[in-house]
Amino acid sequence: MKQKIRKYCFPLGISAAALVLLLVAVFAVFLFKKEQQPPTLRVGVAVYSQEDTFIHSLVQDFEQMAHQRESEEGIRINLNIVDAKSSQLIQNEQIEQLISLDYDVLCVNIVDRTAAASLIDWASEAGIPVVFFNRQPVREDLLRWENAYYVGAPAEQSGILQGQIALELWQNEREQVDRNGDGILQYVILEGEPGHQDTLIRTEKCVQVLTDAGIRAEKLVSDSANWSREQAAVKTTQWWADYGAEIEVVFANNDDMALGVLDALSELGAEEPYPIIIGVDATREALEAVQSGKMSGTVLNDGTGIAQALLELSLSLYQGENPAGRVDLEDGHYIWLPYRQVTQKELPGDGS
Numbered sequence: 505m506k507q508k509i510r511k512y513c514f515p516l517g518i519s520a521a522a523l524v525l526l527l528v529a530v531f532a533v534f535l536f537k538k539e540q541q542p543p544t545l546r547v548g549v550a551v552y553s554q555e556d557t558f559i560h561s562l563v564q565d566f567e568q569m570a571h572q573r574e575s576e577e578g579i580r581i582n583l584n585i586v587d588a589k590s591s592q593l594i595q596n597e598q599i600e601q602l603i604s605l606d607y608d609v610l611c612v613n614i615v616d617r618t619a620a621a622s623l624i625d626w627a628s629e630a631g632i633p634v635v636f637f638n639r640q641p642v643r644e645d646l647l648r649w650e651n652a653y654y655v656g657a658p659a660e661q662s663g664i665l666q667g668q669i670a671l672e673l674w675q676n677e678r679e680q681v682d683r684n685g686d687g688i689l690q691y692v693i694l695e696g697e698p699g700h701q702d703t704l705i706r707t708e709k710c711v712q713v714l715t716d717a718g719i720r721a722e723k724l725v726s727d728s729a730n731w732s733r734e735q736a737a738v739k740t741t742q743w744w745a746d747y748g749a750e751i752e753v754v755f756a757n758n759d760d761m762a763l764g765v766l767d768a769l770s771e772l773g774a775e776e777p778y779p780i781i782i783g784v785d786a787t788r789e790a791l792e793a794v795q796s797g798k799m800s801g802t803v804l805n806d807g808t809g810i811a812q813a814l815l816e817l818s819l820s821l822y823q824g825e826n827p828a829g830r831v832d833l834e835d836g837h838y839i840w841l842p843y844r845q846v847t848q849k850e851l852p853g854d855g856s
Contacts, residue, residue, distance in 0.1 A: 544580040545822045548602035550595055551613040552639065554587045556731060557760050558785040558807055559613060559638070565811035566611075577819060592616040599623055603630045609818040610634040617701060620645040624652045633821045637810055640701060646837050651821070654838050655813045661843040662784045662803045663706035667713025669782050669801040669845060670753050674719060681780055683752050689719055690750050692743055693726035694736050694765070696757040703728070703757055706784060710755045724751060729761050736764025737771070744772055751779045759783035759790035759802055766798055786846050794848055804844040804852060813839045 547570075554560045563585055570581040584602065588595035592615040602610060603626055610632055614620055620641030625648065627634040633651040640659065646652050674681050674689055681689070691711070696703035707726070714721045724747050729735035736756065743751065756762035762783030769778055778798060783790050786804035793799040816830040817839065831839050846852060 542574075542579050544582055545609070545818065546582045546584070546605075546607045547609045547611060547818050548599075548605075548607040549583055549585045549611045549613075550588060550598050550602070551585065552588050552595070552615040553590045554585075555589075557787050557789070558758065558805060561787065562638070562807035562811050565808050566814055569811055569815050573815065573819070581815075588615050590615060592619050595619075596622070599626065603627065603632060606630075607632060608822050611814050611818065612636050614639045614641065617641050621648060624648050627652070635814060635817055637814060638805075650836070652837065653817060653827070653833075655810050655817065655841070656839075657805060657841050657843045659702050659705040660709050662702070662805070663709025664713055665803045665843055665845045666706065666755055666782045666784065666801075667710040669803075669847060670710070670755070670780060671713055671717055671719065673780055673800060674714075680777065681752055683749055683779070687720060689714060689721045689752055690724050690747075691721060691753040691755060692724050692747070692751055694739060694754065694756040694761040695726060695728045696731045696761070698728050698730075706757045707755075710782075729764065731758050731760055733760040733764040733767065736761035737768040740765045740768035741772065744768065744774065753780040754782070756781065756783045759785040759787045762799055762802070763789055763793065766793060784843075786844075786852065791846070791851060794846060795851060797848060801845065801847040804846050806841040806844075809841040813841065 549563065549566065551559050551563060554563065567583055570583055574581050584607070586598040586602070588598060595615050596619070599610065599612070610627055612623060612634060614623070614636055617639055620636065624634060624645060628649040628651070633653070635653045635655060636646070637655040640654055640656055646654055670689070670691075684690070693707055693710075695707055711721060711723070725743055727739055729739050754762070754765050756765065762781050765781050766778070776798075780800045781798070782800055783802040784805060785807075786802045790799060790802045794802055813831055817827055820827045820830040827833055834840060
């Protein structure tokens, strides 16, 4: 038996014409609501490694600030954070992906500063502004395109301020610093990533301050710990076995490595007071160590200021403004945030 084909009519006497009008009205409402949605600023944030305490904290500040500014600016701010895990190859792929997704601004904490030229060329071809931060590209590379920028601190300042902390302690508390009483400041240096600009400059400048002041200084040993707390602890354990109390000052290129020194000395049961230990970044845990006296000092790298500058620069570029109207732009490409010395007498705020 053939199944009957039943003809359906619109319910309640609605005609085809009326249904068309209804659909048009619904579609119009949909378009109206869509137009009422605030625009979205999409920022791709590529970092060399979120295992770096300072970078992790900086990114958290950036996310929090972006969320707070959404209502003020009347837009949505979408941050996509990608972690290169210290591989430039991985970061290149991440940048290419962000460009293919047509992000509005790229903020890049580059793994290898010598790779900046390629990233700038890719961003230029796509018409997407690129803002490097905390790891400074070569100047010639940054000048390749008008919409390439750098946000950070002058690298040599951090080493100079480290050296000044050691110099002031040597001049004012000689008996405590000169542990063997020979009138010579014996030091070791925990270096960051080999070949990295900050590693080279901090390592050079901290010692130059002492020699320029006429201080007799002797390097016992130096080696790379790759910004790593764990690697620094291993190096310190080895050096303590070799030199022990001869070590009077430890210069660490960042706070994570300085904290690694404390980890090792605690594990070894070394007597306090420890040698002079000076880091860079002023991370929360390092500030606590300075406050307690276990670290003699650090150098404030203004991560909150960097995050604020990244946000302001991203907003101005997205809105087609002259960035100089929102940020203090030098030479059309640079936003400098100076380092600041931090000792127990000069803790920022409440030490947090």
